[in-house]
Amino acid sequence: MYAEIMRRVRLKVKEVAEAKGVSMTRLHLDSEISYNNIRRSFRDPFAEISTTTLARLAEALGVSIHDLIEDA
Numbered sequence: 001m002y003a004e005i006m007r008r009v010r011l012k013v014k015e016v017a018e019a020k021g022v023s024m025t026r027l028h029l030d031s032e033i034s035y036n037n038i039r040r041s042f043r044d045p046f047a048e049i050s051t052t053t054l055a056r057l058a059e060a061l062g063v064s065i066h067d068l069i070e071d072a
Contacts, residue, residue, distance in 0.1 A: 010072040011049060014042040016061055031060035046072070 017027055024042060028035045033056055040047050041057070051065075058065045 008046060008072040009069050011041050011045045011047065012068050012070060013038075013057055013061075014045070016063055016067060017042070020061060022061060027057065027060055031056045033057065 013027075017024070022030075024035065024038045027033075028038045031038070033053055037049075037053065041049060054065050054068060058068055061068075
């Protein structure tokens, strides 16, 4: 039953960053998030991410948090 209730959210960090011409390194430096976390969000759109990290990524990319996630 839990699996039926649980919704999956897909991260769009890679798509948004690429559309804005922002590299993983630039995003790492601008957001002050570890490079490994940036790389994980690019490679695995279903990776778990904290709301704090998501907010920092959104700020560094100049977008809303809502622009970085979608229902899957």
